[in-house]
Amino acid sequence: MADNPSTSFRTGKILLSGVKPTGRPHVGNYFGAMKQFVELQHDYETYIFIADLHALTTMQNRQELEESTVGVLLDYMAIGLDPKNVTIFKQSDIPQVTELAWIFNCLTTMPYLMRAHAFKDAEAKNKEINVGLFDYPVLMAADILIQNTDVVPVGQDQKQHIEIARDIAEKFNNAYGETFKLPEPLILENVATVPGTDGRKMSKSYDNTIPLFASDEEIEKAVMGIVTDSGSEVPTNVYAIHSLFRNKNDLEVIYTENKGQYKKLKELLIDDLKNFIKPLREKRQALEEDKSAVLEVLKEGGKVARERAEKKMEKVRELVGLKLY
Ligand code: ADP
Numbered sequence: 001m002a003d004n005p006s007t008s009f010r011t012g013k014i015l016l017s018g019v020k021p022t023g024r025p026h027v028g029n030y031f032g033a034m035k036q037f038v039e040l041q042h043d044y045e046t047y048i049f050i051a052d053l054h055a056l057t058t059m060q061n062r063q064e065l066e067e068s069t070v071g072v073l074l075d076y077m078a079i080g081l082d083p084k085n086v087t088i089f090k091q092s093d094i095p096q097v098t099e100l101a102w103i104f105n106c107l108t109t110m111p112y113l114m115r116a117h118a119f120k121d122a123e124a125k126n127k128e129i130n131v132g133l134f135d136y137p138v139l140m141a142a143d144i145l146i147q148n149t150d151v152v153p154v155g156q157d158q159k160q161h162i163e164i165a166r167d168i169a170e171k172f173n174n175a176y177g178e179t180f181k182l183p184e185p186l187i188l189e190n191v192a193t194v195p196g197t198d199g200r201k202m203s204k205s206y207d208n209t210i211p212l213f214a215s216d217e218e219i220e221k222a223v224m225g226i227v228t229d230s231g232s233e234v235p236t237n238v239y240a241i242h243s244l245f246r247n248k249n250d251l252e253v254i255y256t257e258n259k260g261q262y263k264k265l266k267e268l269l270i271d272d273l274k275n276f277i278k279p280l281r282e283k284r285q286a287l288e289e290d291k292s293a294v295l296e297v298l299k300e301g302g303k304v305a306r307e308r309a310e311k312k313m314e315k316v317r318e319l320v321g322l323k324l325y
């Protein structure tokens with residue numbers, strides 16, 4: 001179980017990561033990010049949480065937040081995140097995190113946070129920046145440090161946030177005494193970019209995705225819509241997506257036998273996608289039918305994470321002078 005890790009996990013280290021509840025995941029998200037969590041759960045004492053408080057910085061609609069939170073939970077459980085190995089929880093079940101973020105706020109300067117990429121990007125785009133968005137990295141530091149995290153698997157875009165968490169840990173340790181471990185990012189470097197149906201990076205913002213839990217009809221429609229380059233014998237975009245599901249030798253045979261036959265090649269890709277997606281989709285549906293059991297996972301995970309966080313906060317409150325009795 002997750003609370004007796006040192007004997008049962010290969011590295012003996014603590015891994016934590018947060019996922020923001022967003023829309024439907026796609027095949028690019030899966031191969032680029034989600035899959036790695038599932039693989040890492042056997043090597044580390046793993047904590048994965050849904051960053052609903054972070055989502056509030058941009059999502060201010062009750063129904064949308066509730067649905068996305070449950071949605072992302074179903075997504076991750078369907079792809080194999082197993083509550084037997086992993087503590088799965090939601091951020092807002094750990095109020096100690098916001099308490100710690102406040103203490104960190106008082107150690108962090110505005111000019112320092114103004115150097116954060118996410119803030120600078122938002123500012124460059126003239127976006128309206130709420131205080132929560134500005135403070136995003138500090139809340140993230142609290143998420144990480146409160147659980148004594150060793151490693152944080154994140155995409156390249158989040159690397160700076162881990163550096164900020166390390167800086168804040170050092171600041172606290174210097175001010176009040178050794179308390180927080182300095183976390184390491186685990187950047188998934190050699191993850192290839194999955195192309196979308198138009199050849200650009202598959203992305204929700206380009207409307208070129210194959211949803212990870214797509215129905216058979218959606219798969220057919222997406223694949224038939226893949227843009228192919230006329231004239232060449234191998235449809236590059238079809239091949240690139242196909243290579244996620246088959247090794248080079250297999251593909252070599254298939255693409256040689258069906259040279260120039262785009263429709264046939266697309267049909268073969270459709271078959272592979274269907275075989276890959278069907279069990280995931282069915283698992284998700286089954287989980288969805290027993291929503292109360294799934295919510296129970298979140299609730300139980302919250303208890304475990306909250307107890308750990310409270311233990312840490314007792315020490316922090318004492319060190320900063322907030323604990324008089
Ligand atoms: P999107 O571009 O669809 O909004 P996100 O920015 O939410 O995707 O990405 C979530 C995670 O999935 C990130 O870790 C990101 O690196 C990964 N990811 C997104 N799109 C791809 C892709 N086309 N290929 C590989 N990884 C991807």
Ligand code: TRP
Nearest residue numbers: 017018019020051054140143152
């Ligand atoms: N900022 C992360 C993202 O946008 C989500 C997140 C919140 C997170 N807190 C975290 C990731 C702590 C790792 C650790 O993807």
